[in-house]
Amino acid sequence: MNFSNLRIAYAPYSNNFGAPGDRRRFCFYAKNRQLKFELADPRNIYDIVYLTYGCDIAAWLEYKKKYPKVKIVFELIDSYLLEKYTPLTALKGFVRFMTGRESRIFINYKAALKNIISISDAVVCSTDLQKADLNTLNKNVHVSLDYFSDDIIFQKKNYETESKLRLVWEGQSYTVCNILFLNDVFKSLACPIELYIITDIVTSYYNGLYKVETKNLLKELRCNYVLIPWGRDKISEIVSGCDLAIIPIIKNDIFALSKPENKLLFFWEMGIPVITTDTPAYQRVMDQAGLNYYCSVVQEWVEKIEEFVDLDKHSRERLAKKANDYVNEFHSKEIILMKWDEIFLTLYNLDDLRSG
Numbered sequence: 001m002n003f004s005n006l007r008i009a010y011a012p013y014s015n016n017f018g019a020p021g022d023r024r025r026f027c028f029y030a031k032n033r034q035l036k037f038e039l040a041d042p043r044n045i046y047d048i049v050y051l052t053y054g055c056d057i058a059a060w061l062e063y064k065k066k067y068p069k070v071k072i073v074f075e076l077i078d079s080y081l082l083e084k085y086t087p088l089t090a091l092k093g094f095v096r097f098m099t100g101r102e103s104r105i106f107i108n109y110k111a112a113l114k115n116i117i118s119i120s121d122a123v124v125c126s127t128d129l130q131k132a133d134l135n136t137l138n139k140n141v142h143v144s145l146d147y148f149s150d151d152i153i154f155q156k157k158n159y160e161t162e163s164k165l166r167l168v169w170e171g172q173s174y175t176v177c178n179i180l181f182l183n184d185v186f187k188s189l190a191c192p193i194e195l196y197i198i199t200d201i202v203t204s205y206y207n208g209l210y211k212v213e214t215k216n217l218l219k220e221l222r223c224n225y226v227l228i229p230w231g232r233d234k235i236s237e238i239v240s241g242c243d244l245a246i247i248p249i250i251k252n253d254i255f256a257l258s259k260p261e262n263k264l265l266f267f268w269e270m271g272i273p274v275i276t277t278d279t280p281a282y283q284r285v286m287d288q289a290g291l292n293y294y295c296s297v298v299q300e301w302v303e304k305i306e307e308f309v310d311l312d313k314h315s316r317e318r319l320a321k322k323a324n325d326y327v328n329e330f331h332s333k334e335i336i337l338m339k340w341d342e343i344f345l346t347l348y349n350l351d352d353l354r355s356g
Contacts, residue, residue, distance in 0.1 A: 003344060006047035009040035011055035021077065024146040026050055029340040046070055048347065057116050058104040064119050071347040074120040079130050079258035080113060121347050126260035127281055142343045146262045147336050148269055151232055156240035156271035159316040165309055168196045168242035170235065171263065173203040173214045178256065179221060181248045185301040186223040191309050195225040196242055198235055239270050244308055249277035261285045265331055268323040273316060275304050289326035
């Protein structure tokens with residue numbers, strides 16, 4: 001099908017299309033398949049509307065009622081349906097309305113989320129576990145991961161062993177609390193370490209209603225660390241200058257445990273070895289790559305890190321190459337583009353999907 005003749009709209013994570021979720025996903029696909037699109041506006045009529053989690057769900061639910069033939073694709077990368085009920089999650093609909101993200105108040109925001117999932121013509125998520133859950137609401141669900149190469153300027157080349165182990169963590173600032181899990185690990189390590197934390201200097205909560213300096217979230221961190229502002233132009237340079245990347249996840253955080261393997265693949269593509277918590281996604285990918293650098297408890301983290309410290313530069317380089325080979329084989333640009341092709345092609349074969 002020739003999509004170039006269709007009017008396509010996109011509701012982004014950021015209005016300048018600069019957020020990682022924009023440039024690594026739909027915008028990457030549109031650029032490489034030369035799809036023209038415009039900023040989604042519920043006042044206009046389109047052929048296809050691609051919505052992200054940040055969209056005005058209320059407006060687009062009404063839009064689908066008014067224009068049922070318009071194809072809606074809804075992207076839900078994180079497992080928001082798994083969030084436990086708390087007073088804060090109960091206020092999500094109100095907070096989104098107050099901050100202008102929704103045009104009406106939802107008393108039960110999770111119900112609204114389920115509604116937009118159900119009426120969409122396709123749903124995009126990031127893990128097979130998430131897909132199985134979403135399939136109860138929509139039969140046309142696709143798993144699609146991020147494309148990182150455009151953000152990678154530097155590749156790690158030097159695997160020399162030095163006296164101090166240089167660790168690196170990268171992520172959204174509200175997740176830095178996961179690093180605190182490693183306090184007992186840092187205390188038990190025989191080798192000196194320095195941790196580079198790449199994230200936002202200020203952490204925003206509730207759509208910007210509440211902000212706190214990220215360093216205040218790290219007051220309990222018991223190791224030498226350097227806090228570095230996240231920047232697309234310098235992240236790969238910082239990471240490639242370190243020895244080992246870490247991805248610790250607090251086990252009682254079901255939202256974090258359900259995350260896809262994106263961050264692991266991002267590090268591997270930069271050529272840096274990684275040790276992770278044994279989440280379903282990380283463990284699956286590590287096993288497929290023939291690597292055993294995932295941990296469940298503190299002692300495993302200590303053992304894996306010390307095992308890495310004892311490796312010579314050639315062994316570290318072989319480890320990094322094995323991981324990078326996995327990315328090249330299973331996460332190439334063409335593979336990712338083909339998965340995106342499948343998403344859009346199913347929009348015009350829905351009768352076959354629904355009857356199946």
